[in-house]
Amino acid sequence: MAHSYTPGLKVLQETIIDKERRLPLKGTVTVEKGQSVTPDDIVAKTELPGNVQMVNVANQLNIDAIDVSEAMIAKEGTLVSKDEMIAETKGLFGFFKSNVTAPVDGTIEVISDTTGQVVIREAPIPVEIDAYMQGIIKDVIPEEGVIIESEGVFIQGIFGIGGESRGDLAVIVDNREDEITEDIITPELAGKIIVGGSFISLSAFKKAIQMKIAGVVVGGFNYYDLEDILGYILGVAITGSENLGTSLILTEGYGKIRMGRRTFELLKRHHGKFASVNGSTQIRAGVIRPEIVIPLSKDQLKGEHKDADASEGIQAGSLVRVIRAPYFGRMGTVIDLPSELRKMESETMVRIAIIEIQGENVEIPRANLEMIETD
Amino acid sequence: MELRSILATDCGSTTTKAILIEKIDGEYRLAIRGEAPTTVEAPFEDVTKGVLNAVMEVEELAGRKLLDGDQIITPRKGDEGVDVYFSTSSAGGGLQMMVAGVVKGMTGESAERAALGAGSIVMDVLASNDGRKPHEKITRIRQLRPDMILLSGGIDGGTTKHVVELAEILAAANPKPRLGQNFKLPVIYAGNKNATDKIIETLGKITDLDITENIRPVLERENLKPSRDKIHDLFMEHVMQQAPGYKKLMSWTDAPIMPTPGAVGALIEMVAEKENISVVGVDIGGATTDIFSVFQKQFNRTVSANLGMSYSICNVLAETGLKNVLRWVPFDIDEKELTNRIGNKMIRPTTVPQSLEELIIEQAIAREALRLSFIQHKSFAVNLKGVQKERTISDAFEQTDSGESLVDMMELDLMVGSGGVLSHAPRRQQSARMLIDSFLPEGITQLAVDSIFMMPQLGVMANIENEDLAEVARKAAIEVFEKDCLIRLGTCLAPVGTSKSGATVLTAELMLPGGATERYKIKFGEIIRIKAPYEPIKAKLTPGKGMNIGAGKNESIETTIYGGVVGIILDGRGRPMKIPTDPQQRISDLTKWSEAVQEYPAMQDQGLG
Numbered sequence: 001m002a003h004s005y006t007p008g009l010k011v012l013q014e015t016i017i018d019k020e021r022r023l024p025l026k027g028t029v030t031v032e033k034g035q036s037v038t039p040d041d042i043v044a045k046t047e048l049p050g051n052v053q054m055v056n057v058a059n060q061l062n063i064d065a066i067d068v069s070e071a072m073i074a075k076e077g078t079l080v081s082k083d084e085m086i087a088e089t090k091g092l093f094g095f096f097k098s099n100v101t102a103p104v105d106g107t108i109e110v111i112s113d114t115t116g117q118v119v120i121r122e123a124p125i126p127v128e129i130d131a132y133m134q135g136i137i138k139d140v141i142p143e144e145g146v147i148i149e150s151e152g153v154f155i156q157g158i159f160g161i162g163g164e165s166r167g168d169l170a171v172i173v174d175n176r177e178d179e180i181t182e183d184i185i186t187p188e189l190a191g192k193i194i195v196g197g198s199f200i201s202l203s204a205f206k207k208a209i210q211m212k213i214a215g216v217v218v219g220g221f222n223y224y225d226l227e228d229i230l231g232y233i234l235g236v237a238i239t240g241s242e243n244l245g246t247s248l249i250l251t252e253g254y255g256k257i258r259m260g261r262r263t264f265e266l267l268k269r270h271h272g273k274f275a276s277v278n279g280s281t282q283i284r285a286g287v288i289r290p291e292i293v294i295p296l297s298k299d300q301l302k303g304e305h306k307d308a309d310a311s312e313g314i315q316a317g318s319l320v321r322v323i324r325a326p327y328f329g330r331m332g333t334v335i336d337l338p339s340e341l342r343k344m345e346s347e348t349m350v351r352i353a354i355i356e357i358q359g360e361n362v363e364i365p366r367a368n369l370e371m372i373e374t375d
Numbered sequence: 376m377e378l379r380s381i382l383a384t385d386c387g388s389t390t391t392k393a394i395l396i397e398k399i400d401g402e403y404r405l406a407i408r409g410e411a412p413t414t415v416e417a418p419f420e421d422v423t424k425g426v427l428n429a430v431m432e433v434e435e436l437a438g439r440k441l442l443d444g445d446q447i448i449t450p451r452k453g454d455e456g457v458d459v460y461f462s463t464s465s466a467g468g469g470l471q472m473m474v475a476g477v478v479k480g481m482t483g484e485s486a487e488r489a490a491l492g493a494g495s496i497v498m499d500v501l502a503s504n505d506g507r508k509p510h511e512k513i514t515r516i517r518q519l520r521p522d523m524i525l526l527s528g529g530i531d532g533g534t535t536k537h538v539v540e541l542a543e544i545l546a547a548a549n550p551k552p553r554l555g556q557n558f559k560l561p562v563i564y565a566g567n568k569n570a571t572d573k574i575i576e577t578l579g580k581i582t583d584l585d586i587t588e589n590i591r592p593v594l595e596r597e598n599l600k601p602s603r604d605k606i607h608d609l610f611m612e613h614v615m616q617q618a619p620g621y622k623k624l625m626s627w628t629d630a631p632i633m634p635t636p637g638a639v640g641a642l643i644e645m646v647a648e649k650e651n652i653s654v655v656g657v658d659i660g661g662a663t664t665d666i667f668s669v670f671q672k673q674f675n676r677t678v679s680a681n682l683g684m685s686y687s688i689c690n691v692l693a694e695t696g697l698k699n700v701l702r703w704v705p706f707d708i709d710e711k712e713l714t715n716r717i718g719n720k721m722i723r724p725t726t727v728p729q730s731l732e733e734l735i736i737e738q739a740i741a742r743e744a745l746r747l748s749f750i751q752h753k754s755f756a757v758n759l760k761g762v763q764k765e766r767t768i769s770d771a772f773e774q775t776d777s778g779e780s781l782v783d784m785m786e787l788d789l790m791v792g793s794g795g796v797l798s799h800a801p802r803r804q805q806s807a808r809m810l811i812d813s814f815l816p817e818g819i820t821q822l823a824v825d826s827i828f829m830m831p832q833l834g835v836m837a838n839i840e841n842e843d844l845a846e847v848a849r850k851a852a853i854e855v856f857e858k859d860c861l862i863r864l865g866t867c868l869a870p871v872g873t874s875k876s877g878a879t880v881l882t883a884e885l886m887l888p889g890g891a892t893e894r895y896k897i898k899f900g901e902i903i904r905i906k907a908p909y910e911p912i913k914a915k916l917t918p919g920k921g922m923n924i925g926a927g928k929n930e931s932i933e934t935t936i937y938g939g940v941v942g943i944i945l946d947g948r949g950r951p952m953k954i955p956t957d958p959q960q961r962i963s964d965l966t967k968w969s970e971a972v973q974e975y976p977a978m979q980d981q982g983l984g
Contacts, residue, residue: 025551049549051510051513051514052509052510052513052547052548053509053510054509054510054543054544054547065536109547110543110546110547112539112540112543114535114536114539114573115536115537115539115540115543117509117540117543119543119547121547158722158723159722222711222714222715223689223714223715223717223718223719224711224714224715233689233692233693234689234693235681235687235689235690235692235693235694236662236681236686236687236689236690236721237686237689237721237722253715253718253719253722253723254714254715254716254718254719254722255712255715255716255719281722283686283721283722283724284662284686323719323723323726324719324720324723324726324727324728324729324733325716325729325730325732325733326729326730328719344727344728344729344730345729345730345731345977345981346728346729346730346731346733346734346801347731347734347801347802347977348727348728348729348734348799348801349801350727364729365726365727365729367725367726367727368726368727368729370723
């Protein structure tokens with residue numbers, strides 16, 4: 001049977017979700033294998049080396065680099081406070097002395113007799129990693145982090161901003177075609193993950209930020225409005241470090257595009273449940289898509305899993321979404337995957353799939369199809 | 376050593392491409408090509424799987440056995456296997472470096488040139504005079520996590536203070552490599568030799584320090600090769616060792632694996648040297664655009680890290696502005712909707728243009744990506760600043776002012792395009808027009824595209840050090856490059872200067888194959904395409920009043936030019952070229968130029984233009 005590998009986004013109602021939580025530098029893991037964790041639990045911590053200030057003592061005292069060691073009052077390894085004198089010249093008969101003070105609190109790390117520079121390192125910066133989602137510690141990576149396992153709903157979006165967030169899920173529209181408008185973003189939604197249909201406007205998203213909404217999951221948003229939110233034009237899709245307070249996850253793309261039926265229905269079914277979301281997106285080799293995780297308790301699980309890594313590709317009968325004009329955003333069923341190349345209107349020769357979209361059979365380049373992986 | 380059968384792969388970020396070269400009737404030709412998705416990322420995390428899949432495709436098409444289980448059969452046993460196997464790689468983001476020099480425009484620039492020439496992406500150039508405070512530099516080093524750092528600075532015997540200061544900044548940052556938390560970061564020192572002891576003292580313990588010859592031993596001379604070689608060695612020893620499956624791949628190859636752009640550069644350098652010509656090569660990818668040039672026997676490479684056709688397509692839009700893209704589109708379009716469409720290409724980078732409208736927009740963006748990349752290249756490919764120049768190639772050549780761009784479009788002989796949007800454009804006329812519009816060649820310039828992007832594999836073959844293999848592999852690379860790699864599009868004849876509408880800017884008398892002489896006159900603002908195959912054509916070119924076709928204003932030239940699959944393109948739009956700002960006039964001109972070369976013949980049928 002004809003078969004084609006097509007990247008797809010996961011919309012899974014029940015699966016095992018593994019999350020690696022890793023420190024940027026080696027440190028201490030604070031939990032044990034098998035332990036249950038909630039999203040706010042700290043699982044690992046470390047200290048990043050403090051910021052460094054370099055002081056050119058030779059220049060400031062107008063002496064040669066080789067004489068800096070002698071002029072230093074504070075030696076290597078000494079703790080110094082801001083404005084504390086760290087070096088002084090002998091002066092002339094005890095007069096006309098020049099000195100240098102520490103610009104920050106820190107430790108004298110290096111005194112260089114080649115350059116006359118003194119390196120002062122500030123106190124280490126503590127870093128803690130939380131669990132992000134509810135689950136069990138599946139594995140401990142010694143000194144580096146943990147892998148947390150959870151069971152539940154796993155949905156990937158196509159693009160997001162705003163990093164990690166969490167809260168109760170609130171589906172605030174009736175249909176997947178509906179927009180999230182300003183008037184339906186109310187104060188009682190603060191701290192929640194709100195779910196809409198096809199679109200959220202710039203003004204509505206700004207209101208969501210203002211109302212301290214934890215996250216917004218919606219079909220589309222205008223690309224050109226991102227600049228207003230981010231403060232710069234997004235040139236490459238690498239996001240996650242924005243400090244917005246409200247994460248935004250688009251399930252379909254830029255523009256007004258109704259949310260995929262299965263995605264919408266799945267989210268609707270879990271209205272009110274606690275969810276963890278991550279808007280971080282990286283579209284490069286090693287792609288990272290934004291995600292929505294809804295951990296489910298044992299009594300909520302039916303026990304019919306699908307492996308989250310399964311990527312079987314499309315074949316006749318597969319449900320797919322068209323991801324480029326002229327049928328952008330439409331869903332259809334694969335009828336056939338002819339092996340020979342076909343010429344498109346653009347005269348590009350491509351491998352195609354024949355898709356049935358609302359009773360009509362159309363030819364679409366396979367590269368313009370996205371598999372919707374469902375269970 | 377006689378080679379009858381050569382297998383070479385290029386492991387790209389998304390696709391691994393394999394080519395099989397065979398010696399047929401005394402000459403080397405491309406026999407078969409195959410490809411498969413690259414398998415560096417999860418769930419496979421072993422690059423050799425993608426290599427084996429690509430070779431398996433070659434094996435099936437060749438109808439002979441190349442693999443024995445999970446092994447490439449080498450050396451050849453009768454009809455089975457190949458004599459040698461080579462590979463290049465840019466998977467996993469390629470080689471990412473940070474370079475440092477004392478003066479940004481001097482040793483900083485030399486270090487950057489060495490790193491780029493070795494095939495690296497340069498993430499940042501640190502310099503004593505770059506305007507950043509030490510703590511800002513330290514923060515930057517920590518953020519970037521490069522694969523390695525090249526530290527240079529000072530001429531031999533000069534002051535050591537500044538370069539040691541840079542080393543102290545590096546030490547304070549205590550940088551970590553991108554791959555492998557447990558390894559020390561490789562640092563190459565290629566600066567003032569008198570500072571070597573101090574550098575070892577400062578960086579020896581906390582980094583994996585390697586010392587090589589000074590990149591700028593005296594102000595008047597650059598010495599890039601030792602640093603380039605050292606970068607290649609460390610790429611193999613450190614970076615590749617950390618990447619999944621590369622240890623195994625390295626054990627298979629008969630020569631060191633080269634970074635893909637380094638191999639392409641080596642090939643372009645070789646072609647320019649062999650033919651004694653000036654060459655510009657461009658590879659426009661999804662994330663980056665690489666430009667290579669050889670002018671006055673000097674090789675330069677630049678990478679525009681965020682100008683590309685998919686992952687970085689929105690950055691092209693951000694850098695050039697929507698207006699500059701739209702000036703290449705011969706129809707009206709809703710601007711806001713267009714930005715959403717381009718945004719959607721960025722987040723779904725593997726899609727292809729199905730409609731003609733989408734294709735035209737994509738090719739308009741490509742023109743801007745190429746144009747901006749070339750501006751960056753021109754400003755980087757310059758003579759050594761502040762001195763009368765002399766570089767690694769000792770041949771005598773014309774002296775020009777210091778700091779002046781080496782890129783002289785009138786001097787350019789051959790332009791080679793590669794990358795999906797150029798190599799796979801549905802019509803070759805489209806590739807020719809994109810190259811002409813974005814690079815604006817002057818005078819007489821041959822145009823070509825790399826048919827299936829096999830320059831990396833041929834580049835690694837052209838750059839082999841093993842004496843037993845070097846000569847024959849180089850011969851094979853040259854033969855395949857000329858016969859199978861390049862698709863000759865033709866020649867662009869573009870007189871320089873401006874004129875009045877309707878005035879003749881060039882008269883071309885061409886003795887076409889078969890002996891007939893034909894005369895063409897091109898008026899200002901027009902384009903003419905003459906169909907002619909890739910064969911020598913005697914030409915007498917007479918520029919219009921005030922115009923220059925290569926011999927000076929108003930001077931005629933008698934020369935030999937070549938046609939190609941597109942033919943000869945007479946570009947009468949003048950240099951500098953201006954596109955009308957009035958929308959109606961612009962659409963009318965764009966449509967006229969398109970029709971002249973049959974770029975989009977179906978445009979009218981689709982209701983566009």
